[in-house]
Amino acid sequence: MFNKPLPQIGKYFKKVTLLFFVPLALNAQQVDKHITEENVRRIINTLAADDMMGRSAMRPEHIEKATAFIESEFQKAGLKPLKGQSGFRQAFQKQLIVPKSLALSINGQSIDPKKVVLATESTSLNSSSGFGTLRIDYDSTIANKRQTLISKAFMLSRDTITAFVLVHPAYEEFFSELKSYFGKRLIAGRKGSKVFVISDQPINSYQLQASQTVEPITMTNVVGMIEGKKQKDEYVVFSGHYDHIGIRGAIDGDSIANGADDDASGTTAVIALANYYKKIKNNQRTLLFVAFTAEEIGGFGSRYFSEQLNPDQVVAMFNIEMIGKPSKWGRDHAFITGYERSDFGQILQRNLEGTPFKFMPDPYPKQNLFYRSDNATLARLGVPAHTISTDEIDIDKFYHTVNDEVETLDVKNITMTIRAIALSARSMVGGKDAPKRIDKASVR
DSSP states (O other): OOSSOOOOHHHHHHHHGGGSOHHHHHHHHHHHHHSOHHHHHHHHHHHTSGGGGGGBTTOHHHHHHHHHHHHHHHHHHTOBOOTTOSSSEEEEEEEEEEEEEEEEEETTEEOOGGGEEEEOOOSEEEESSOOEEEEEOOOTTOSOHHHHHHHHHHHHHTSOOOEEEEEOGGGGGGHHHHHHHTSSEEOOOOOSOEEEEEOOSOOSOEEEEEEEEEEEEEEEEEEEEEOOSSEEEEEEEEEEEOOBOOEEEEETTEEEOOOIIIIIIHHHHHHHHHHHHHHHOOOSEEEEEEEESOTTTTSHHHHHHHHTSOGGGEEEEEEEOOOSSOBTTBTTEEEETTGGGSSHHHHHHHHTTTSSOEEEEOSOGGGTGGGSSTHHHHHTTTOOEEEEEOOOTTTOTTTTSTTOOGGGSOHHHHHHHHHHHHHHTHHHHTTSOOOOOOOGGGOO
């Protein structure tokens, strides 16, 4: 699958022009001309380089270089800032909660702090009663222990119950990663407290003392636009998140989580599409190109962005996430999260009729991918907002590790997917089609 070459979309049409509608063939040739593998490689190599320091939104000094690069790419492409803005940076203020001290004893035994993770927005805890008990048990039938731990921990952290979470010792090798997720984190207004502990023993008594401080932090989306020729107040959004998880525990001397697929690949697509649409100059609707920050820690960038515009004016959102590897069906396929929630996917496929590329429904419903990227924020507001991806998330061994490097990617797959997005979006960009709105009540 990885070695089988896929013909360029434009070249494919040169062979079958007589069989299909001519403007489609001409569009495909423009796509091949303006979205090149060479440029895709240049952009992703820059975004996923070691000197980007893993692009953690929690470390402004580490993500700044990526912010500046995207800003310069938008400038070179000839995009304009949003109306009322002087530049492409969309900065906003948040607050960090920072752990300072933690002491826990259970059943009279002091617990090593390395085996404890505190997930709370309280600045002070001093308790010997009132905490319930939950568990993350070990299931030997599940191969990916790491992802199981992280997913279950995040799910439990979102409810309002105050409780200890006893984590089975089988997950101990991944506990430091959980600790890094719940170290410095943004205040989100969540209620309740969770204390994750490596233990399989019941809790008969405990004493917990902890303190945290609150610190301000500035975060930055990068947003540019191409104004529509006629339907100026109708928007089509192309987005991806440019933050990743930063510096992690070293593996073979490498501690930088480069985030090449997650989501330098999607951000590369946004930049490439901005260049493409600026060159062809045929958009009737206004196009917004957004590189979101803070997706990895709760989607705070997309939340802020959504507050700066009227969602009723957003016709569609193409959120692009992890397109660096061929899909389970091969290079000529991608999938759309929340496919059944609107006719977004059907419109895309109709615009690709006569090409080998297909957009499929999300094949990983148990992964809840519709809610795990920046599309969810606008979908909650009724926007036909979907994520396009090719990642085999259920078996991706590089996901959220220091090994998510450009060398693990298929740049041809990225290029082909971007071209397919450009071709499939043309009726929305051209002002003809508008997907039906998502039912806000159906999006939790």
